[in-house]
Amino acid sequence: MTAGSIHSSPAVHRQPPAAERARTIAAAPAVSLYGLGLGICQLWGATTTDAGDVLLVVPTDGVVTAALRDTPLGDVPARLTVTERTPFPVPHPVRGLVQLTGLVASVAEYDVTRLVLDFADVRTCDSLFDVGLSATLLRLEPAEVHLEEAGGTTDVGLDEFLAARPDPVSRAENALVAEHCHALVRLAARIQRRVGRHDSIRLLALDRYGVRFRVQGSAGCYDLRVPFVAPLGGPAGFGAAVDRLLTCGP
Structure with a gap:
C-alpha cells in the first residue's frame, strides 16, 4: 500500500x-x-x-x-x-x-x-x-x-x-543511506508528525522515484511512498531530491 x-x-x-x-x-x-x-x-x-x-x-x-x-x-x-x-x-x-x-x-x-x-x-x-x-x-x-x-x-x-x-538508485541504496543519513532521519520525522506519534516509522527502500517507509500501527502495517518531484536519472541527484522534499510543504 x-x-x-x-x-x-x-x-x-x-x-x-x-x-x-x-x-x-x-x-x-x-x-x-x-x-x-x-x-x-x-x-x-x-x-x-x-x-x-x-x-x-x-x-x-x-x-x-x-x-x-x-x-x-x-x-x-x-x-x-x-x-x-x-x-x-x-x-x-x-x-x-x-x-x-x-x-x-x-x-x-x-x-x-x-x-x-x-x-x-x-x-x-x-x-x-x-x-x-x-x-x-x-x-x-x-x-x-x-x-x-x-x-x-x-x-x-x-x-x-x-x-x-534495474533502478540505479535502488542499486546504490546502502551507500546513499550512509551518505544522506541525517536528511533521511529528518524526512522520517516529518512523516512521523503526519501519521501520528504512536505509529512506528522505518525506512524501507530508496528508488529513483522517491523514498519508501514502512509504517507500523495498532491496526497493522503499510508502506508509504514519499515521491520526488521528478524521477532521478541516477544516484547523483538523490541528495538534492531529498533536500527539496524537506523544504516543500508544511
Missing part, C-alpha cells in the same frame, strides 16, 4: 513502472528454483544481467544438469523465484518478489565466459569461479513474469521486462 507525499504535488502518484520494479528485484540474491518434475532444485546463484539474460549457477552433478542431459527437448520447464528483502531493520522485511517461469537450457560453450562476466557485473557469486568445474552455468528463457509487492500481483509483459532497466 502506498500513501501520499508530505507535500501537495502531482508527484503523489509517481512510482516505478512494474517492469522496472521486476527487473530491479530480478537482480536480487535471494533466489529459489523449482523444476517441473524435479521439485526444489539446488541453486548456487542466479541473476538477471543488464542485457536481460536470466542466468543460473547450479551443481554440475545436480538434478537440473542431469535432467538436461536426459531430455531430448534440450530444456526443462522451471520457475525461478527472486525475493527482495530490505537491508534495513523493519518488521516483515520482504519488499517484493518476482517469479520467472520458462525453460532452463544449457549455455553454449563459446558464450560461457561472456555470460559469467555479465553475471559478475550485476553481483558477486563465489560459485562463478567453479563454472566449468563443479558448477554449471545455465540460462532461463522466461515466458511469464509475475511481480508481487504491497499485497498485489502484477503480470509483467515479457517485452516490457526485457526492455526495462
Whole structure:
C-alpha cells in the first residue's frame, strides 16, 4: 500500500513502472528454483544481467544438469523465484518478489565466459569461479513474469521486462543511506508528525522515484511512498531530491 507525499504535488502518484520494479528485484540474491518434475532444485546463484539474460549457477552433478542431459527437448520447464528483502531493520522485511517461469537450457560453450562476466557485473557469486568445474552455468528463457509487492500481483509483459532497466538508485541504496543519513532521519520525522506519534516509522527502500517507509500501527502495517518531484536519472541527484522534499510543504 502506498500513501501520499508530505507535500501537495502531482508527484503523489509517481512510482516505478512494474517492469522496472521486476527487473530491479530480478537482480536480487535471494533466489529459489523449482523444476517441473524435479521439485526444489539446488541453486548456487542466479541473476538477471543488464542485457536481460536470466542466468543460473547450479551443481554440475545436480538434478537440473542431469535432467538436461536426459531430455531430448534440450530444456526443462522451471520457475525461478527472486525475493527482495530490505537491508534495513523493519518488521516483515520482504519488499517484493518476482517469479520467472520458462525453460532452463544449457549455455553454449563459446558464450560461457561472456555470460559469467555479465553475471559478475550485476553481483558477486563465489560459485562463478567453479563454472566449468563443479558448477554449471545455465540460462532461463522466461515466458511469464509475475511481480508481487504491497499485497498485489502484477503480470509483467515479457517485452516490457526485457526492455526495462534495474533502478540505479535502488542499486546504490546502502551507500546513499550512509551518505544522506541525517536528511533521511529528518524526512522520517516529518512523516512521523503526519501519521501520528504512536505509529512506528522505518525506512524501507530508496528508488529513483522517491523514498519508501514502512509504517507500523495498532491496526497493522503499510508502506508509504514519499515521491520526488521528478524521477532521478541516477544516484547523483538523490541528495538534492531529498533536500527539496524537506523544504516543500508544511
